Amino acid sequence: MIVRDLRSKIVGRRILGVQTDWPKYFRLPSSEARFRACITGKVITAVDRRSKNVLISLTGDYLLLIHQKISGRLLVGNWERRSDSQTPHSLWQPVSPPRGSTVPQGRFIHLLFDLDDGRQLGLSDLRKFAKALCGKREVILNRPEIRQLGPEPLDPQFTLARFKQLFAGRKGRIKQMLMNPKFIAGIGNIYSDEILYAAGIHPLSRLTKFQEPQLKALYRSIKTVLKKAVRLRGTGIVGGSAAARAEQGYDKVRMVYQRRECPRGHEIQRIRIGGRSARFCPVEQKLF
């Protein structure tokens, strides 16, 4: 769930309790009991985002950080313990809602926060890579995964001049740089492919070769692709059902990611860069 949706649903709510079937989520404090003690009874005062970290402000100057990683989705709804014993995906299943209302998505609920309005904040997370941290705001914000983050690409302060500065003295392939959160925050595999297609730049291009025209094209593409993605509420989860993906508008406008052909009919190529797969159009994306 997008942060702006989450904000409208959970700000002002008190957290009554925490349930999980995967205590490894709790990285700080690292024991389930201490995490529960840190969370319980506090009121949610704000929801923000830094890169892909969801930051939930709590009374008493505390912060709950949740990173959804690859397969996590934060949802608001109601879940109940499964009665069947055939241990499928998780211990919980969605409470069947009244006819006509929306079923909370997420078969893979592994973490639940009970809220004081009777609803729950649930983490659906097939691969269980997500993490949750609770602590004093200053402690959380000083952790390396937050402190070392690069600029937010949609921040108005992120100007072309600042973008150019990021290239100074750096080597490597552009695809890997775009996905490096210490370089720019919040660009993952899909959007890096889409940005590079929009800019007409080959993912293996070397940073040292970038001149003014490429820097400008890339900067503009970062802004336009990400703005469109936010407007269309993001992409669906990879591996999710087609129906679940269809609700995420960005799925309809992807140019290269998981497509056979680009919009001009050229066959998409796939290569591996730094352990990730990169999709691109070999005709329209030039190697620098």
Added chain:
DNA sequence: TGCAGTGTTGCTTC
């Protein structure tokens, strides 16, 4: 059927 592939980091090794 089996195995490559998967909105992401972060640790270890060289």
Added chain:
DNA sequence: CGAAGCAACACTGC
């Protein structure tokens, strides 16, 4: 220091 490789986990799709 940087880069590469891979682990965390479990399912989908070819």
